[in-house]
Amino acid sequence: MQKIAVIAGDGIGTEVMPEGLRVLRAVAERFGLALRFDEFDFAHCRYYEQHGQMLPDDWKDRIGGHDAIFFGAVGWPATVPDHVSLWGSLLKFRREFDQFVNLRPARLLPGVRSPLAGRGPGDIDMWIVRENTEGEYSSVGGRMYAGTEREIVIQETVMSRVGVDRVLHFAFELAASRPRARLTSATKSNGIAITMPYWDERVEAMAAQYPGVAVDKFHIDILCAHFVQRPQHFDVVVASNLFGDILSDLGPACTGTIAVAPSANLNPTREWPSLFEPVHGSAPDIAGKGIANPIGQIWAGAMMLDFLGHRAAHDAVMAAIEAVLADPAAPRTPDLGGTASCAQLGEAIARAA
Amino acid sequence: MQKIAVIAGDGIGTEVMPEGLRVLRAVAERFGLALRFDEFDFAHCRYYEQHGQMLPDDWKDRIGGHDAIFFGAVGWPATVPDHVSLWGSLLKFRREFDQFVNLRPARLLPGVRSPLAGRGPGDIDMWIVRENTEGEYSSVGGRMYAGTEREIVIQETVMSRVGVDRVLHFAFELAASRPRARLTSATKSNGIAITMPYWDERVEAMAAQYPGVAVDKFHIDILCAHFVQRPQHFDVVVASNLFGDILSDLGPACTGTIAVAPSANLNPTREWPSLFEPVHGSAPDIAGKGIANPIGQIWAGAMMLDFLGHRAAHDAVMAAIEAVLADPAAPRTPDLGGTASCAQLGEAIARAA
Numbered sequence: 001m002q003k004i005a006v007i008a009g010d011g012i013g014t015e016v017m018p019e020g021l022r023v024l025r026a027v028a029e030r031f032g033l034a035l036r037f038d039e040f041d042f043a044h045c046r047y048y049e050q051h052g053q054m055l056p057d058d059w060k061d062r063i064g065g066h067d068a069i070f071f072g073a074v075g076w077p078a079t080v081p082d083h084v085s086l087w088g089s090l091l092k093f094r095r096e097f098d099q100f101v102n103l104r105p106a107r108l109l110p111g112v113r114s115p116l117a118g119r120g121p122g123d124i125d126m127w128i129v130r131e132n133t134e135g136e137y138s139s140v141g142g143r144m145y146a147g148t149e150r151e152i153v154i155q156e157t158v159m160s161r162v163g164v165d166r167v168l169h170f171a172f173e174l175a176a177s178r179p180r181a182r183l184t185s186a187t188k189s190n191g192i193a194i195t196m197p198y199w200d201e202r203v204e205a206m207a208a209q210y211p212g213v214a215v216d217k218f219h220i221d222i223l224c225a226h227f228v229q230r231p232q233h234f235d236v237v238v239a240s241n242l243f244g245d246i247l248s249d250l251g252p253a254c255t256g257t258i259a260v261a262p263s264a265n266l267n268p269t270r271e272w273p274s275l276f277e278p279v280h281g282s283a284p285d286i287a288g289k290g291i292a293n294p295i296g297q298i299w300a301g302a303m304m305l306d307f308l309g310h311r312a313a314h315d316a317v318m319a320a321i322e323a324v325l326a327d328p329a330a331p332r333t334p335d336l337g338g339t340a341s342c343a344q345l346g347e348a349i350a351r352a353a
Numbered sequence: 354m355q356k357i358a359v360i361a362g363d364g365i366g367t368e369v370m371p372e373g374l375r376v377l378r379a380v381a382e383r384f385g386l387a388l389r390f391d392e393f394d395f396a397h398c399r400y401y402e403q404h405g406q407m408l409p410d411d412w413k414d415r416i417g418g419h420d421a422i423f424f425g426a427v428g429w430p431a432t433v434p435d436h437v438s439l440w441g442s443l444l445k446f447r448r449e450f451d452q453f454v455n456l457r458p459a460r461l462l463p464g465v466r467s468p469l470a471g472r473g474p475g476d477i478d479m480w481i482v483r484e485n486t487e488g489e490y491s492s493v494g495g496r497m498y499a500g501t502e503r504e505i506v507i508q509e510t511v512m513s514r515v516g517v518d519r520v521l522h523f524a525f526e527l528a529a530s531r532p533r534a535r536l537t538s539a540t541k542s543n544g545i546a547i548t549m550p551y552w553d554e555r556v557e558a559m560a561a562q563y564p565g566v567a568v569d570k571f572h573i574d575i576l577c578a579h580f581v582q583r584p585q586h587f588d589v590v591v592a593s594n595l596f597g598d599i600l601s602d603l604g605p606a607c608t609g610t611i612a613v614a615p616s617a618n619l620n621p622t623r624e625w626p627s628l629f630e631p632v633h634g635s636a637p638d639i640a641g642k643g644i645a646n647p648i649g650q651i652w653a654g655a656m657m658l659d660f661l662g663h664r665a666a667h668d669a670v671m672a673a674i675e676a677v678l679a680d681p682a683a684p685r686t687p688d689l690g691g692t693a694s695c696a697q698l699g700e701a702i703a704r705a706a
């Protein structure tokens with residue numbers, strides 16, 4: 001029996017989560033998987049409004065023993081500032097469960113229009129591996145001379161050898177396992193001249209241990225340009241916390257899949273649960289309308305199945321997503337150019353899975 | 354008489370600079386402008402190889418009194434690490450001449466293929482205003498436990514009220530002067546939770562003084578996605594040093610103009626010279642072949658003319674660039690799909706100006 005903590009969160013998180021669960025339950029039955037889903041009603045801004053914090057005091061006891069966390073989306077800026085809700089939940093999970101790898105695909109899918117000219121399915125297929133616990137998201141720093149003309153605000157970027165090496169190790173292993181075996185490192189050592197040259201050094205040291213992996217590096221500015229101009233070049237891209245954040249929105253945007261992309265926050269040691277979520281956030285602008293695209297949540301569920309050792313079930317979900325997207329007669333949510341509801345699209349995928 | 358310091362620098366900087374000067378001399382004659390060009394043979398890696406530093410000790414005396422600096426490109430990583438050559442020249446100029454605004458256009462031009470599907474001239478027309486002297490490019494920080502498993506590297510992002518407000522002021526003034534009067538702020542206050550909420554605060558404070566400017570903000574990750582998905586939304590985009598660096602490569606990449614975009618490093622107080630350069634760097638891969646596209650250098654020259662008060666001459670250069678790009682019979686460098694040399698394209702624009 002594998003135990004999955006389910007946290008739907010805010011906004012469209014509560015709409016896409018039932019569809020994610022619907023598909024997971026369908027494949028669990030089909031493949032005879034023993035999965036238990038425990039739903040938790042915290043880590044959302046309604047909870048914050050009632051309790052003045054995002055999580056109950058014993059949150060770590062309650063979900064820390066699960067095999068995985070299936071997460072929707074968090075954030076409702078109308079009532080709670082984003083940095084309060086995020087640092088009080090999602091970013092806290094990433095840190096305290098030491099989910100040091102954030103893994104996201106950018107892949108052209110059938111039936112999804114890319115904003116790039118002349119690209120078709122197969123042309124873009126990359127993984128973005130993001131450091132997920134330190135770097136630019138340090139929360140160390142402060143303000144001086146506050147409220148005066150001399151005001152100054154400082155925030156530290158912190159990189160540790162342990163932190164950098166473990167995510168590089170993951171990325172090199174992933175690259176080595178892929179047919180093209182190419183790894184691209186995102187840097188900015190020409191401008192951010194203390195931390196980023198260190199990142200480059202560690203990449204070089206690790207590259208020496210993987211002679212079979214073709215390694216290159218680009219500064220983040222021109223790398224973003226290359227995502228638009230020649231995305232077919234990339235296979236595995238490894239990046240610091242901030243650069244990975246940027247690239248893992250830009251990559252899916254280039255494939256037209258930002259509404260359907262998943263995000264896996266992995267603790268590869270399995271000491272603590274890993275967390276699987278869609279890339280899209282709580283989307284207050286469309287929340288409550290029932291029109292959110294549930295594919296990001298469903299795809300996140302597929303990545304979770306894979307991580308839990310259920311490769312065939314993962315493949316079935318991915319095949320179902322691709323079959324439904326490729327079928328012009330299948331339901332499509334408004335972001336895909338159709339008029340279907342979130343539930344209709346979720347049902348179609350559950351049936352195909 | 355206005356005095357312009359000319360520094361060609363490294364790589365294709367030495368190839369595009371003569372074309373930039375050719376066009377400037379042509380319009381100076383046509384419009385009767387009294388411009389003097391003083392060429393300086395430092396701020397390049399050949400200089401570093403001879404002298405162990407990028408600049409002579411008296412560099413500030415020699416170019417600090419000029420009205421502007423016309424700059425090519427710097428960097429030759431085969432012999433000098435980028436962070437050494439850049440911090441020893443270009444980034445030093447930006448700091449010591451207090452060029453606190455970096456201003457770059459992203460505009461769809463006739464005859465240039467955009468990588469985005471279905472976009473044509475007029476669809477994208479924005480200015481990116483980048484803070485250019487502080488923020489993430491602080492050069493404050495260091496390394497501890499070096500060479501051991503406990504190694505840790507820290508770099509500080511530093512934002513000052515003075516530094517943030519002056520670039521916001523420039524951006525709001527620019528937005529207020531434009532027909533759409535829209536200003537977008539790049540942030541990441543949900544993740545970079547000390548400096549970026551401060552940036553947001555200052556944007557809000559400044560916005561209160563410009564009721565006629567429509568203001569919005571996006572986190573840098575989704576903002577990059579929007580550049581690809583709906584670039585027509587943007588008019589003036591203001592950003593910190595790092596975010597501005599990223600957006601001002603991504604914007605031109607989306608318009609297909611990264612090889613032709615200019616960059617103005619402005620000191621609006623005119624206490625020290627401003628610096629005008631193409632966005633592209635020294636491009637070691639094509640250096641020495643005579644095939645670099647000189648339009649970035651020429652367009653930078655046009656921005657310099659405008660800043661020096663020669664609006665009509667600026668307009669003539671821009672019209673010449675557009676006319677040559679739009680003319681299928683005109684010379685085109687390989688990056689534009691042709692076989693012309695750098696000099697042939699430069700001559701064509703000089704003739705049209």
Ligand SMILES: CC(C)[C@H](C(=O)O)[C@@H](O)C(=O)O
Nearest residue numbers: 190191221439444598616634
């Ligand atoms: C070369 C590099 C240091 C520089 C920067 O990051 O500022 C360049 O990318 C730019 O945008 O002018």
Ligand SMILES: CC(C)[C@H](C(=O)O)[C@@H](O)C(=O)O
Nearest residue numbers: 086091245263281543544574
């Ligand atoms: C919401 C935000 C703090 C978060 C991040 O920056 O990590 C999000 O953009 C993501 O990528 O998961």
